[in-house]
Each structure stands twice: as structure tokens, then as C-alpha cells.
Amino acid sequence: MNGPDPSWDLYRTFLAVLREGSLSAAARALGLTQPTIGRHVDALEQAVGVQLFTRSLHGLQPTEAALDLKPYAETLAATTAALLRAASGPGDRVAGVVRVTASEVVGVEVLPPVVAALQARHPDLVIELELSNALEDLLRRDADIAVRMVVPTQDALVVRRLGVIALGLHAHRHYLDRHGIPARIEDLAGHRVIGFDRETPAIRRMRMGAGSAAGALDRSRFALRSDSDLAQLAAIRAGCGIGICQVPLAARDPWLVRVLDDAVDLPLETFLAMHETLRDNRRCRVVFDALAQGLMRHIAGRAPVAVSEKGPAA
Missing domain, CATH: 3.40.190.10 (Periplasmic binding protein-like II)
Structure with a gap:
């Protein structure tokens, strides 16, 4: 790299183009003009000496060099945001x-x-x-x-x-009035079950801890699939079927009923963390x-x- 170090503005633009996929979308995200975004990308490419994007029918595609730079640009963005938060109020006041x-x-x-x-x-x-x-x-x-x-x-x-948040199977009272309350885990085969779409490592660990209920929590058994926990909760509340919900959360809603609590009782350890x-x-x-x-x-x-x-x- 020759010449002065690139300014943060160039890295911010670079990261916006990576995230948005085009100059025009990055310009909208940053409140700048498209020509300005283009000049920033050109200036950064000249400064680092490599091409960062190639044009395609689907917009701008990052090169391997751009993907190598991405985590460093993300760290710069996070550090800048943290700096502004740190400067947003005096350390001796809750502000x-x-x-x-x-x-x-x-x-x-x-x-x-x-x-x-x-x-x-x-x-x-x-x-x-x-x-x-x-x-x-x-x-x-x-x-x-x-x-x-x-x-x-x-x-x-x-x-x-x-502590530990208990997870269990729940359904709306109206759903259970129509379809009956399952007495055994095998009875879920006759019910509409709500669950995930893509199995993540966290979900895999949860299923491993479900014991005999693991088979009932298989994706192939779900009548409604979503990777959004909020969407699953909304579906349970709407009476779409039986799904997993936090026990203390469901306890606040008189319309939600826990079922098969002896068979499905999943622990969700909860922690709070911050930088030292x-x-x-x-x-x-x-x-x-x-x-x-x-x-x-x-x-x-x-x-x-x-x-x-x-x-x-x-």
C-alpha cells in the first residue's frame, strides 16, 4: 500500500457495498450519492492495490480480496460505534x-x-x-x-x-378443544406441530437433550416451519398447533396450555455478559x-x- 492510509469513510462505504450488494443500495443506506460511493470504492481499490468488486447481472460481487478485508472492516465499524457510545455520556452519570x-x-x-x-x-x-x-x-x-x-x-x-428458563410444549386452548390434548408423546403424530425450518447447532443440542421426545421434534414432523422464534410463538398463540415456548412466558397467558410436561422439559441456561x-x-x-x-x-x-x-x- 502506497500513500496515506485510507480514511474510515472508505472502509464504511466498502462495508455498505458488501452488505447491500450494489452502489445504489449502499448510497441509500449511507445517505450519499451513487457517484460518491463509486469514487470511494475506486479510491480504496487504488489504496490497497487490489480489485474489490466485479460487476455481474446480480450486482456487485466481492472478490476474494474483499472477503479477506471484510472482518477487519466490520471490526472498524464496531469499534467506531463503541467509541461513539463511550463518548455519548459522562462516565459518572447514568446517561x-x-x-x-x-x-x-x-x-x-x-x-x-x-x-x-x-x-x-x-x-x-x-x-x-x-x-x-x-x-x-x-x-x-x-x-x-x-x-x-x-x-x-x-x-x-x-x-x-x-438461571434456567424451562421450555415446554404449549398450545392454545381453542386448538386443544378442537383436536384434543395429547396424552403421550406418540400422540403428537395426530397433531399439527410447530417448529424450526433449518436445524442449527443450538437446535441440535436441544433435540439431543429431549430424550424420547427427540423424534417428535424432527423437522419432517412439523406442519408449520419457521426459523423465527417470534413467528413460532405467534403461531402457537393463533392456534396453529403445538410448539415449544418458554414456560414462564406461557404462564402469563391464560389461553396457552402446557402439554406433555413430563415428556418435554428442556432447560435453557441464561447468562448475561459484558466486556470487562x-x-x-x-x-x-x-x-x-x-x-x-x-x-x-x-x-x-x-x-x-x-x-x-x-x-x-x-
Whole structure:
């Protein structure tokens, strides 16, 4: 590489083109013009001395060199976002931005009242909530705090085990009124079962722990398939069939009934983690503790936030 180091703007544009697949889509994502995006790509190619994209009928295709650069550009993006979050508020006040990542179901069904109570007490606190069943990299600072359903294995993390969320088979009362309540695991063969579309390593581990019920949780047996946990939960609530749901979550809905609880009782270990450099950051510590308290209440079958905490701060 000759000449001055490329500016961050060039890497940001490069990453946008990688993610969006075309100059025009990247321009829309960044709020720039298409010619500007093109100039940025040309400038980065000249700076690094390799071609990064080739044109095809399907848009811009990344070269092998571009794919080699991608993780470094992603690290730059994560570091830049973390820097801005760190600078968003003074370290001695609960103010500024904290980025939290959680699974779809936890992020939608459990965390909102916790966040509402937290922001009622600390109105200058901004929460960025990233919902994904993928594991965000806390060491790369993709997020500040993560709710994890697997044991965090990375070093340099502050980790707190919160407990075990029980998973079980549930159905809407109307569905069971129409189709009957299965008495044995074999009876599921006569029911519509809701489940995943693609089997991930996490799902494979879950099925291995299901014992005699593993066969009933095979993809070929599902009448409705979705890789979205929220879609599966919505289907259970709509009366589409029998599916897996968090036991404490279903217990809040009088229309949901647990079935075959002796045969299907799957443990979902729950952890909270953050980078150890944030241990003494007051806003991150306050958010970490509030999330831990709310999730432990949920695991125990109680509302994630006490009634007295739901209103505005006095």
C-alpha cells in the first residue's frame, strides 16, 4: 500500500457495498450519492492495490480480496460505534448509549418493561436493542451487553449466570378443544406441530437433550416451519398447533396450555455478559444489573419488573 492510509469513510462505504450488494443500495443506506460511493470504492481499490468488486447481472460481487478485508472492516465499524457510545455520556452519570443484544423472544417479550422502568429512573439513558439469535461478538464490541442462552466462552468478559428458563410444549386452548390434548408423546403424530425450518447447532443440542421426545421434534414432523422464534410463538398463540415456548412466558397467558410436561422439559441456561472494560462504567453497570434482575424475575415466573417500578420515577 502506497500513500496515506485510507480514511474510515472508505472502509464504511466498502462495508455498505458488501452488505447491500450494489452502489445504489449502499448510497441509500449511507445517505450519499451513487457517484460518491463509486469514487470511494475506486479510491480504496487504488489504496490497497487490489480489485474489490466485479460487476455481474446480480450486482456487485466481492472478490476474494474483499472477503479477506471484510472482518477487519466490520471490526472498524464496531469499534467506531463503541467509541461513539463511550463518548455519548459522562462516565459518572447514568446517561448516554448502551447497546444490548438478546434473542428475539427475550427482546420482544421480556426486556421492554425492564427498559421502560430503567429509562423512567434514568431519562438520559439511551438503549440500542439488537435482536438476533446469532451471538454478537462482545470482544469486538458489536454490543456492550449480551443476553446469552449458551455459556459465554470468550475471555475478558464479565459473565453472570441468571438461571434456567424451562421450555415446554404449549398450545392454545381453542386448538386443544378442537383436536384434543395429547396424552403421550406418540400422540403428537395426530397433531399439527410447530417448529424450526433449518436445524442449527443450538437446535441440535436441544433435540439431543429431549430424550424420547427427540423424534417428535424432527423437522419432517412439523406442519408449520419457521426459523423465527417470534413467528413460532405467534403461531402457537393463533392456534396453529403445538410448539415449544418458554414456560414462564406461557404462564402469563391464560389461553396457552402446557402439554406433555413430563415428556418435554428442556432447560435453557441464561447468562448475561459484558466486556470487562465496562465493569466500572456506571451506565453499563446500571443496565447490566437491571437486566439481570428483570431476567431473574422472569425465570422465577414473576413479571420482569415489579409493579412499583413501572411508573415514572418520583
